[in-house]
Amino acid sequence: MRPEMRDYTLRYFDTAAGTLVLDFVLHGDGPASSWAASVAIGDKLVIGGPRGSLVVPAAFDWYLLAGDETALPALGRRIEELPAGAKIVAVIEVDSLAEEQHFETQADLVLHYVHRNGQPAGTTSLILDTLREIEFPPGDAYAYIAGESAMSKAVRTHLTEERGFNPEWVKAAGYWLLGTADAHEAH
Numbered sequence: 001m002r003p004e005m006r007d008y009t010l011r012y013f014d015t016a017a018g019t020l021v022l023d024f025v026l027h028g029d030g031p032a033s034s035w036a037a038s039v040a041i042g043d044k045l046v047i048g049g050p051r052g053s054l055v056v057p058a059a060f061d062w063y064l065l066a067g068d069e070t071a072l073p074a075l076g077r078r079i080e081e082l083p084a085g086a087k088i089v090a091v092i093e094v095d096s097l098a099e100e101q102h103f104e105t106q107a108d109l110v111l112h113y114v115h116r117n118g119q120p121a122g123t124t125s126l127i128l129d130t131l132r133e134i135e136f137p138p139g140d141a142y143a144y145i146a147g148e149s150a151m152s153k154a155v156r157t158h159l160t161e162e163r164g165f166n167p168e169w170v171k172a173a174g175y176w177l178l179g180t181a182d183a184h185e186a187h
């Protein structure tokens, strides 16, 4: 029987020390979340991949990063890896202040955290509503959006149809789909 498999982002790895860091959202349902919630030292996790990795070119005038907490590792890596002088506008949805993460970066970062304050993940339009209010910097932008699939799709549509983004420079990933197990999509 095929084992249960889910996608996670490598947040950090250290080949010399033989360690890697994964950051799991504990959403209370599903084999991956349940495993992470109850894992004990000595338990085994089989890791396959990487299947591929998206390298973001550093030549854009600015970068838009948006997502929910499943994308914190991916957005965190992009924020920390973009070089000095790169301009980033980021909108990240988490439940509350306690769930915010701090990023170390050389880049010029404007970070907006939005809070669900107890509303279930995947049921609000906080990211889209916040983006609608933001005046974007001038120039060519690259956008990376990841999180609940309907959110990601709606943000992509907003950027390409209402904000003049080049569709080729908008990467929108559905990392999970509200109400469906083991779902992910690219928009």
Ligand SMILES: Cc1cc2nc3c(=O)[nH]c(=O)nc-3n(C[C@H](O)[C@H](O)[C@H](O)COP(=O)(O)OP(=O)(O)OC[C@H]3O[C@@H](n4cnc5c(N)ncnc54)[C@H](O)[C@@H]3O)c2cc1C
Binding pocket: 006, 007, 008, 009, 010, 023, 024, 025, 026, 027, 029, 030, 031, 032, 033, 034, 069, 070, 071, 073, 074, 121, 122, 174, 175, 176, 177, 178, 179, 180, 181, 182, 183, 184
């Ligand atoms: C490329 C990629 C990278 C990813 N990186 C990460 C990562 O680093 N960290 C991370 O936490 N997730 C990450 N995800 C998302 C993760 O794979 C999904 O959330 C996955 O569905 C979790 O599996 P599960 O077994 O816990 O739940 P499933 O069995 O897949 O789903 C069970 C139920 O839980 C719901 N559900 C799934 N995820 C969530 C959630 N986050 N909040 C609320 N309800 C949910 C589903 O809609 C379903 O109803 C990534 C996804 C992709 C495609």
